[in-house]
Amino acid sequence: DRAASQADIAAAGLTPPARTAVGPRPRIVTRAGWGADESLREKKFIYTKTVRAAFVHHSGSGNNYSCAQAPSLIRAMYRFHVKSNHWRDIGYNFLVDKCGTVYEGRAGGVAKPVMGAHTLGFNNDSTGIAVLGTFTGAEPPKPALDAISHLTAWKLGLHSVDPRATVQLLSRGGNRYPKGAKVRMHTISGHRDGFLTDCPGVHLYNKLATTRLAAAQLQGR
Template sequence: MSPAAVRPATGAEALGGTQSLPLAPLASRDRTLAPVAEEGLPRRDVRHFSLVGVIWDDPDTVLHGRVQVRTRAAGTDTWSLWQDLETHNDDAADPGTAERTSGRVHGATAPLWVGDSDGVEVRVRAEADRRTEDTARGSRTATTTGPLPTGLRLELVDPGESAPEAARQDGAAGAPQRAVAPGSAPYSAPRSAPRSAPTADPTEVLAAMDASAANADLADFGATEIPALDRQQTEQELFALRAGELTGQQRVKPYIGPRPRIVTRHGWGADEGLRERTFVYTKKVKAAFVHHTASGNGYSCTQAASLIRGIYRYHVKSMGWRDIGYNFLVDKCGNIYEGRAGGVAKPVLGAHTLGFNSNSMGIAVLGSFGSKKPPAAATRAVAQLAAWKLGLHGANPKGKTYLKSGGGNRYPKGKKVRLNVISGHRDGFATECPGRQLYRKLGSTRTTAARLQGR
């Protein structure tokens, strides 16, 4: 079937959707080797998508192997090279929580952003385990493989074109202009058709109202962004938000960075009908865990909202979480985005660092930073965000804190762990996240955040 013959999206599909395709066994490509467990999907035409991932039944099963995809750019005959998906996607809700034990949660690779595509091919190959045995006749090598997880499925995510009208017109003549935090590029939501309010589901409308109301102390109802404040304005806001909670010393000298500009969920076009309605909070924010999304670096900053919508849909519809896992996201231009709903100034319980989601927040930089250095604008934005949000809760970005483990592969449940107030994901869980190059920047991030707090 030619690209032109692919069925066009309907009106409902234009708002986003997920194609979930089961994988099937593939014949071994090299018959000189022992059979290797391999599943996949031959080349096929599909509806438009921009984000791809692979999921499986049991969230506690680790996929030991390699997952590769190649995709065809929409409306062309051009296929990409094979691209690897990060198989160890270690962002997760804590063990024993309702989110983790809902029965809807799946194991998953990290999602990969591929841009507008309408063709796909995938292969999942189990990792070969080669063992050498000594016998009376000499040495020999035996090649074996472990089984692949059951229920492998390819998830093709269309992030949709839902963008609020106010965001689409932001920056146009006559539109109100907001302050932009230093180091940030002006945000422009995708120029695409907004969701039609008269046809919106009533539950979704109520959920959208709840998400906006959670930021009522910081921005107008329905705002597409929370504007930046200077230091004096931020200190005044701190006193208002924490009235009756601050010590005398904090009232004289609050250590808090100026509030940076934050694009709201409404601003990046979140479909509030996807997530669970209720919000869940912890007591405070004692630490920030920095992540990368491992979704590749092939996006432009004008595509960041679409990428976030894709990750959101992947987390909720494919992986079975109650909402997007991260509390905040940062793009390569330094724009900051509200993640999990519940209010950017509040201690919202996320699903970002398995075992340490309580009393912490997760900040994910959009991209992959194992070998590629993160842009200076992105690391600057992480420092600005941390200086403000940690300052709301009296935390020193250069300090240490204790968090109790909820259980994970690095620390057992119940263990009190001493961590940097700004830590990498790998500090709480055995993972490569946030990538070696981003992890190397955390020292300077702590220093910058502390300076922004006035320390």
């Protein structure tokens, strides 16, 4: 609700804008809730200055799972990111399952600008959201799309970001844009907008325009 969102603004150490447009905070399953082994990750957290954009991903792990299995999928992803990729923690800031449940990803505080490892070159001042599933040949479930809208309305709203807007981001270097390139993107973008990849799958990517409008409505814009 609005009171909770105002509390999140204060908890993140942010200054409320003159006209606050923050969507209601969605229910978020904590790391403890999905059974994260906290001994795997690095203990320290890295924060960026703000959150100016959200990058949407798909996990590429298939769609034939039950929602009860989602925590185990996230635990496996977490272990792979840390043990195989040698990242400090799971790469995504948030994850969403086919039933629309939102899960806390990288540790450090869901309301804070935690730096993730989700979009090479654009991890600074952004947040990464992964939908569990593969959407190159299948449509994303409506509950998952609704969850993205609610999550971005809240998370971007904490930083006074309009989900319908575009923003200029500075590339730190990747396979699509060289280091130092200034790139204008939607504040809700797909992984492929910042990196040469099929992610988040054409069917999910094509829904982002609708997601932007829905998130803005949830912010009261």
